[in-house]
Amino acid sequence: MTSEIKSAYLAAKGFTEPLLKELNGAVAVHGQLVLSSQPARKAHWAQNIWENPVVLEIDSINDAANKLKSLQRNWCLYSHTLHRRAKLILEKLPPVNSKPLSFPPSLPQVPPGTFTLLDENTLLASTKCSSPFPNGEAHFVEDKKGPPNRAYLKLYEALTLTGMMPQAGEFCIDVGGSPGGWAWVIQQCGAEVLSIDRSPLSQSVAELKGISFQKRDAFTLLPEEFEERPIDWLFSDVVCYPDKLYEWILKWVESGICKNFVCTIKFKGEPDLAIADKFAAIPDSRVLHLFHNKNELTWLKPGGPGSKGNEK
Ligand SMILES: C[S@@+](CC[C@H](N)C(=O)[O-])C[C@H]1O[C@@H](n2cnc3c(N)ncnc32)[C@H](O)[C@@H]1O
Numbered sequence: 001m002t003s004e005i006k007s008a009y010l011a012a013k014g015f016t017e018p019l020l021k022e023l024n025g026a027v028a029v030h031g032q033l034v035l036s037s038q039p040a041r042k043a044h045w046a047q048n049i050w051e052n053p054v055v056l057e058i059d060s061i062n063d064a065a066n067k068l069k070s071l072q073r074n075w076c077l078y079s080h081t082l083h084r085r086a087k088l089i090l091e092k093l094p095p096v097n098s099k100p101l102s103f104p105p106s107l108p109q110v111p112p113g114t115f116t117l118l119d120e121n122t123l124l125a126s127t128k129c130s131s132p133f134p135n136g137e138a139h140f141v142e143d144k145k146g147p148p149n150r151a152y153l154k155l156y157e158a159l160t161l162t163g164m165m166p167q168a169g170e171f172c173i174d175v176g177g178s179p180g181g182w183a184w185v186i187q188q189c190g191a192e193v194l195s196i197d198r199s200p201l202s203q204s205v206a207e208l209k210g211i212s213f214q215k216r217d218a219f220t221l222l223p224e225e226f227e228e229r230p231i232d233w234l235f236s237d238v239v240c241y242p243d244k245l246y247e248w249i250l251k252w253v254e255s256g257i258c259k260n261f262v263c264t265i266k267f268k269g270e271p272d273l274a275i276a277d278k279f280a281a282i283p284d285s286r287v288l289h290l291f292h293n294k295n296e297l298t299w300l301k302p303g304g305p306g307s308k309g310n311e312k
Pocket residue numbers: 149151152175176177178179180181182183196197198199216217218219237238239240
């Protein structure tokens with residue numbers, strides 16, 4: 001079986017089932033790691049994708065560490081079995097910084113490779129993983145005082161993955177913005193933000209310079225209102241049916257008025273793979289499950305016309 005492994009996908013925690021539905025050619029599941037006989041492809045529910053993993057026969061912990069070091073320096077471990085043996089191998093490898101990241105983080109140029117033990121004498125290892133975060137886990141230094149909730153971590157992660165931040169002088173719209181975790185992040189980046197929600201912002205966020213608020217239904221907001229004022233970023237974290245968000249967001253994409261988009265696609269019960277594919281089919285965009293996402297996906301479209309870059 002090991003000879004046919006061409007890719008591996010680490011499912012977001014609790015989302016192995018939707019990942020399996022997305023993939024063809026799954027040959028085995030080890031914990032959250034799905035092994036596939038097909039070449040690597042995009043998968044919304046994968047937290048980390050391993051390209052061309054290699055199978056290494058090992059006869060000792062030292063042998064395992066030497067074989068990994070001969071491939072590259074930086075490794076992280078996905079441990080689902082034989083935890084102690086796997087940890088001893090990891091300890092023989094050069095140290096890799098695993099501290100929480102300060103936002104905005106500077107990420108390594110090359111994501112770390114990842115290995116796992118399939119059994120006592122067999123390692124699976126990939127030097128080419130999709131996520132810049134070890135095992136796709138984006139751990140940030142937390143701010144317990146500024147933001148009113150933990151939603152800010154989701155935006156930290158999304159912005160880190162786009163490689164772009166709202167800048168001083170930029171104008172952002174934040175729909176479904178209450179109580180204000182995302183508005184707080186955008187304001188901290190130095191940009192101006194108009195937050196829209198049916199519920200108010202928390203007072204501490206509402207009082208911050210550069211944040212304004214309108215109490216209204218987000219879906220009544222249309223590009224025509226902003227013809228005089230181009231929008232640098234449109235953020236949405238509205239709880240709504242994905243189809244409704246899709247119809248609304250298409251109007252904004254087609255208007256060309258907005259450069260960058262970050263939107264959460266929220267599911268009730270079983271995730272709808274077809275709508276996720278519809279979002280992903282919007283040119284120059286992608287859909288992924290962030291480490292900080294729950295039963296939801298994030299649609300990212302960075303770098304539209306006139307933007308300063310589209311690094312990822
Ligand atoms: C997950 S919360 C947003 C959290 C927010 N992003 C933050 O960082 O604090 C979802 C929000 O969507 C809002 N919402 C749901 N439907 C809406 C609509 N049609 N128009 C405006 N806001 C809506 C809810 O009132 C709720 O505040």
